Amino acid sequence: MAEAIASALVQTGCCDPWDVIACDRDAARRELLAKQYGVAVTDDVKQAVRTARTLVLAVKPQDLDALLAEIRPLLTTRHLLVSIAAGKTLAALKRAAGDKPRLVRVMPNLALMVQEGMSVFCAARNAKPADRKLVAQLFGSAGSVLELPEKHFDAVTALSGSGPAFVAYVMQALIAGATALKLPRDAARLLAEQTLIGTGIYLQNTGRDTADFIQAVASPKGTTAAGLAVLEKSALAQTLAQTLAAAAARSAELSKA
Numbered sequence: 001m002a003e004a005i006a007s008a009l010v011q012t013g014c015c016d017p018w019d020v021i022a023c024d025r026d027a028a029r030r031e032l033l034a035k036q037y038g039v040a041v042t043d044d045v046k047q048a049v050r051t052a053r054t055l056v057l058a059v060k061p062q063d064l065d066a067l068l069a070e071i072r073p074l075l076t077t078r079h080l081l082v083s084i085a086a087g088k089t090l091a092a093l094k095r096a097a098g099d100k101p102r103l104v105r106v107m108p109n110l111a112l113m114v115q116e117g118m119s120v121f122c123a124a125r126n127a128k129p130a131d132r133k134l135v136a137q138l139f140g141s142a143g144s145v146l147e148l149p150e151k152h153f154d155a156v157t158a159l160s161g162s163g164p165a166f167v168a169y170v171m172q173a174l175i176a177g178a179t180a181l182k183l184p185r186d187a188a189r190l191l192a193e194q195t196l197i198g199t200g201i202y203l204q205n206t207g208r209d210t211a212d213f214i215q216a217v218a219s220p221k222g223t224t225a226a227g228l229a230v231l232e233k234s235a236l237a238q239t240l241a242q243t244l245a246a247a248a249a250r251s252a253e254l255s256k257a
């Protein structure tokens with residue numbers, strides 16, 4: 001995710017590469033980030049904290065408290081902390097980081113890598129309007145961004161944070177179904193990809209109601225209607241709802257850990 005964010009910041013021109021300092025303890029990762037995106041790199045997190053005013057925390061949730069304990073003595077009121085850790089609430093961040101830094105929690109997704117990310121954020125009470133604007137600009141440079149109350153974050157984590165994996169799973173099933181119909185695999189993949197992309201863009205651009213769109217594609221007794229009849233009899237809608245519920249429940253569990 002850190003790479004996705006760094007690449008978004010630099011490749012969209014949102015930040016100059018020399019304004020970004022990436023900190024990772026793995027030398028190969030640092031080398032890749034420096035070479036690929038031209039950003040400054042360091043293995044010294046304290047140096048990064050002394051240098052930067054906006055800190056994007058992109059370590060695994062279970063590593064975040066240790067990281068914050070290490071940098072807490074260096075944190076001041078001039079720092080804005082932006083955490084992308086799943087399940088780490090603003091309250092937990094404040095407990096670990098102290099009162100001084102301003103806090104924003106973001107749930108991005110991996111599509112940031114291709115400038116089609118979906119990022120949702122919520123800000124702590126001490127965040128300034130300029131912090132919200134900066135976060136919206138940073139994450140909005142590589143996709144859509146939305147501010148929502150924190151109470152929605154488990155659902156957000158399930159739908160857009162974990163969602164790319166669920167959509168890829170559906171795509172995988174469509175490709176398998178098409179290859180069973182003897183469509184070559186490469187062609188099936190292209191057709192599935194473009195159909196998902198095209199449908200998403202069409203619905204987003206037109207704002208059309210999904211039920212109305214489905215009805216418009218499905219002419220009576222046509223091919224789409226034949227397929228839809230199977231879908232409607234299946235448990236797919238229920239299974240997808242259960243998938244999101246399980247991911248949201250795990251996010252809630254992580255919040256309590």
Ligand SMILES: NC(=O)c1ccc[n+]([C@@H]2O[C@H](COP(=O)([O-])OP(=O)(O)OC[C@H]3O[C@@H](n4cnc5c(N)ncnc54)[C@H](OP(=O)(O)O)[C@@H]3O)[C@@H](O)[C@H]2O)c1
Binds near residue numbers: 025045
């Ligand atoms: N993956 C997603 O699609 C997604 C979506 C939304 C949000 N998130 C959130 O994004 C965060 C990162 O996820 P990820 O999948 O990118 O994890 P990841 O691949 O494990 O990346 C985290 C990186 O941070 C490094 N690191 C850990 N502690 C460090 C420290 N103290 N100083 C410097 N570097 C340190 C890790 O190094 P080591 O390998 O040596 O530990 C690793 O290279 C998580 O909190 C996750 O909840 C992920």
